Amino acid sequence: MNYRHAYHAGNFADVMKHVALSLVVASLKRKETPFFALDTHAGLGAYDLDSIAAGKTGEYLDGIAKVLARPDPPTALAPYLTVVRDWNPDGGLRWYPGSPEVIRAMMRPQDRLALVELHPEDVVELRRRFAGDRRVGVHHQDGYLAAKGLLPPPERRGLALIDPPFEVKDELDRLRVALRRMRKLWPTGVVMVWYPIKGREPVRKFHQTIRDEGGPKTLAVELLTRPDDDPFRLNGSGLLVINPPWRLDEALAEALAWLTPVFAPVHGSCSLEWLIKEDD
Ligand SMILES: C[S@@+](CC[C@H](N)C(=O)[O-])C[C@H]1O[C@@H](n2cnc3c(N)ncnc32)[C@H](O)[C@@H]1O
Helix, strand or coil, X not given: XXXXXXXXXXCHHHHHHHHHHHHHHHHXXXXXXXXXXXXXXXXXCEEECCCHHXXXXXXXXXXXXXXXXXXXXXXXXXXXXXXXXXXXXXXXXCEEECHHHHHHHHCCCCCEEEEEECCHHHHHHHHHHHCXXXXXXXXXXXXXXXXXXXXXXCCCCEEEEECCCCCCCCHHHHHHHHHHHHHHHCXXXXXXXXXXXXXXXXXXXXXXHHHHHCCCCEEEXXXXXXXXXXXXXXXXXXXXXXXXXXXXXXXHHHHHHHHHHXXXXXXXXXXXXXXXXXXX
16 A cells, blocks of 8 residues: 555645535535445545645645635635635644545534545554544445445435545446445445546546446536646546535536636636436
């Protein structure tokens, strides 16, 4: 396990993913009834942008730093920016909340969060960070297998975020199998899947397998900072949302239209496509 998210925390892909995540959590909070959230690849929980790792790549400078420098963010970014600003109360940018802390910041006393992380060091840090919060469980396990024991949740409603590092070749195949299992176990859950956009062909194939499997409504949103003609670079960031909450598509369209020129004023592009428009 070589991947360390500390090198990438707060980059454009993180911003897009966490904006979408905060919009989904905000939708779930429209009802008083509790929700359950599962983060299958949780990472460290939060990141110090003054660390050697973050400084080495400086990826956050082209991500969250650019967003915070702009005076005019749209309403769709409000839940996300509230969390980031609460983590940096002096108005600077030192801390970047990862998906576990984005979810925790928005949870209510009645909601629950399960964090799954396979890296032996990261899971120790996660356990330390979330110790004493009775709403949160930390599991040292393979995130793809964790669904078996954790789904369906007694709350019935909620979300799962699947955010793998894509360091193994068969990640998309593993994803497809995991999604099939999740859909069976929890047909009504909102499932969010992050994927990298390098070359177009693997993404096109992945989308086609999702269409072929059928199932509930599925949205694919993408943000590219450069054309996807170099398969060795991270040209963009994609996100599938299965069972998206009502009007999430509109909020994401507003967010992407604003974020894209902030990250990539010349070569940036974004898209929003229904892979499955109606529940099968
Ligand atoms: C992209 S990072 C997660 C970032 C996090 N979701 C966030 O948004 O802040 C991927 C994480 O998955 C972990 N990981 C890799 N393979 C895993 C597996 N099979 N099961 C669970 N975690 C895994 C890595 O150690 C890494 O911390």
